[in-house]
Amino acid sequence: MTLLDLIRTQDGLVRHDQARERGLSPAAIGRRVAAGEWLEIHPRVYLAATHDLTARARLRAAALWAGDDATLVGHAAAAWWGLTDRAVGTIEIAVGPGGGHRVPAGVHAVRRAADRPGRVLVDGVWVEHRASAALGAATTLGLVEGARLLDRALQQQRISVPSLRAALAAMGQRHGVVLARRLVGLAEGDARSEAERDAARSLTRAGIGGWTANLPVDLPGFGRVVIDIAFPAQRIAVEIDGWAFHRDVDRFRRDGLRQNEVVIGGWRVIRVSWYDLQATPGYLADAVRRALRAAAAA
Template structure:
């Protein structure tokens, strides 16, 4: 039975679980003294006959705190949103929790709403929405974008954000969320305008009408359309299909270059160079 528990839990086991499986305190100590098990915290052990995986490391981080909840980028790993476990794992513990953080573990002290916590594979972890918001402060706004296209919804993200209004990283997540709720497109357009202006490019105009649609930024003489995609359009079926129809109309008459918020904030020089290359080539 003990082997089944270890296999199910990535080689990690607590003293309480070992006793439930039939091991006495003396037997547990014998396994530790013989080197079969390694004690990683009080009442927490790993079997040394198997690799110490990222999954095992995440379990140890949470279980070493007793009542902790895997949070942030570590929670993103546990939920399958990323494939890489960060070196320092964040665990949220109650404000009244005692003890110090183990090596490689960062404790965040606050009381989580039960609506933001779920147990998955024996580990308490923040739910998808809070995980996306908290992990985005480390992994970037592209995590929000990606999950809006997959599993998350804007209303659920907003509810999680409002329930956790004063947590660490709240302001960064709020900026990403407001962008996703509709501000990204307009703010990204302003960034694009500033980029073109600073780059000395001329001959363009904003909100150029064509074929019953409006082009975000157009070089009419060159038939070059610069389209700025907001995040939320990916997760809204109606907007998505309208955007596809609009794209089909434009590409019959224009060269279309598309950018998102991440492009304009993380690689603006590359964006400007790409636009400049096209402008120079056709002038």
């Protein structure tokens, strides 16, 4: 591959040794840098001035600096896999035993000599496996945003629950494992149960009574349904969702038809998800109060 082709395939980047292998002397490389044709992004890693330092080029530049024994991990790896569109702040990269050189700004080198991550070469960059990258990124982003990342990846079948379990086991006792354990539990199906518990606690803390959990209701022409949280006297129903991953197309369709029948049966429906209860914990109590006032005024 020619030098120009290499630069083109590497998002405008080239490493010093790659340029040397293609016939450029150290002096010739220095002249290009001095003339502004190449910009030194990291020590001995250059960006052609005709290219922009895109988010993807920034990740590749860090990988080129660290060398082939290093591996993008966490949020950086998830971004390389295309699992998140959230901007990567500090690029985390696992370096091998020989990675002793000074770490440039914007890069965080982690030592995993005895705990080297499983990795795969993706478009010329060594990254940890997709599920490990997703879980690592999720712990970096925090509970709600991390859950969104995993939920989307599961929906798109980019990762699987078994692969997340394996990634969690591989974490050992590293930083973030407590949050990672909770996220994997939510992915395994705990999200809806947790949301139901959070909803009940929210109403109790707000001093709102008169509700029943898991109330069976017979709807003419549809059959028996179970309302997650019901205010029977006011015919107000609270329907609770977990992660989107847990609702396939058939389940989504059935839930829609079921809600239609509940509304036709004279119930006011408030629908909340695990995300709503985590991000805006006061929303449910406020919505229920407004629905109770509306029912009293009707």
